[in-house]
Structures are given as structure tokens and as C-alpha cells.
Amino acid sequence: MTPVPFSTFSTRRIGVLISARGSNLQSIVDAVAKGCLAATIAVVISNRTDAAGLTWARAAGLDALGLPPRDHPGRDAYDAAIVEQLRARHVELVCLAGFMRLVGPRLLEAFPHRILNIHPSLLPAFPGLDAQRQALEHGVRISGATVHIVTSELDGGPIVAQASVPVLDDDTVDTLAARILIQEHRIYPEAIRDVLAGGWSVQGRRFVRAAIPS
Ligand code: GRF
Secondary structure, eight states, X not given: OOOBOOOOOSSOEEEEEESSOOHHHHHHHHHHHTTSSOOEEEEEEESOTTOHHHHHHHHTTOOEEEOOGGGSXXXXXXXXXXXXXXXXXXXXXXXXXXXXXXXXXXXXXXXXXXXXXXXXXXXXXXXXXXXXXXXXXXXXXEEEEEEEEOOSSTTOSOEEEEEEEEOOTTOOHHHHHHHHHHHHHHHHHHHXXXXXXOOOEEETTEEEOOOOOO
């Protein structure tokens, strides 16, 4: 398989797509504010106009748009509208942060290998909805969080970062989700920083960082 060439980013402008609470968005904003992540959050887009994360983003002074799918005739048109908003703000990297919609070809082709997602399990285990419930019901002793590059395969793209947490005997979906969320908030800004640093390639299924010259 031909490796995807080494990536470079110049403006480091990111777009964050959300659907609800937006706690991962907040962790990204915090990392930028603390100087741990050299990036500009160019826009926040939510498919739900009532998302708490959208309200929070506006209060934080971010450019934040509610873009309801019902205003567009289909997924392709909706994805095209998202692409238009991202391009208008010169976004280089798109970060899905609890964005509860499948990403269609229009968006994928506009940002090839430039869309990240965070998922609350150790992929490839438990893709899709209710990952924490899936993990609990399966009886795994360890679960966690994964940041990956988005491809057409649901939760199946090259893995950039992972963190594990124990699953405890008395866990509920909520307690497990809370333990995983702490790791999400740690690894997502770090993974964005690594991706924006450039010099990586995708070889087969693998996200490969460039060797540091000695
Ligand atoms: C997180 O658990 C994330 O991994 C998943 O959706 C949840 C979003 O939470 N994709 P928040 O909106 O970032 O608080």
C-alpha cells in the first residue's frame, strides 16, 4: 500500500465538531489557553442547535455555529455545508469531539487524513454507539479511549493515541464513562498537538511518527 506522504500544517487552524456536552471541546480550548497546544480554534460547529457545548463555546468567545441537518436536502449537502464553513475559516484540521453523525465522503475527501475523532473505548474493540456499555457488558477488565484519524470505516481509522483505564467490579456505565472521560481530556489535546506537529505518515493502518534525527 502506498504510504500517505508526510503531513505538514501551516496555519494550525482547527475546526471542532460537536453534538452535545462539549467537554472534549473544553479540554482542547483549555490546552490552547495554557499554551500546551499551539493551535487556533477557528470554528465550532454543532449539528444540534441546543447543544450545551455550543452555548459554552459562544460564552467563551469562539466562533460557534449551529448547523442543523434538517436545513439541507441530504447528507451530502449537509457535509458540503460543513466543508464550506470550515474552508471559509481556512481550517486545516477537523476534530470531531462527540459529533454524533457519520462523516460522509464529501467531508472526508475535503480533509483527507485531516479529520480526527475521539472514541471512548480501546479500538478496535467496541466501535459505534454506547462504547462504555458495550465494554461493561462484554466483561473486559481494561477499557479506555482512542484518538484516530477518521476514514470511511466507522471508528476504524489509523490510531494516533490511546489510554487505558481499569474496569472495576462495581462499575456502572456512568462510573466507567467518567473514568474514561478523564483520559479523553488528557489524550485528545496531546494527539492534536502531535498531528499538527506534522512529519507523520500513514503506512497501511499505522500512524507513523517521523524518526527524530540524531
Ligand atoms: C465522549 O465520550 C467522546 O469520546 C464520544 O462522545 C463523548 C462526547 O463527550 N465520542 P463531550 O461532548 O466531549 O463531553
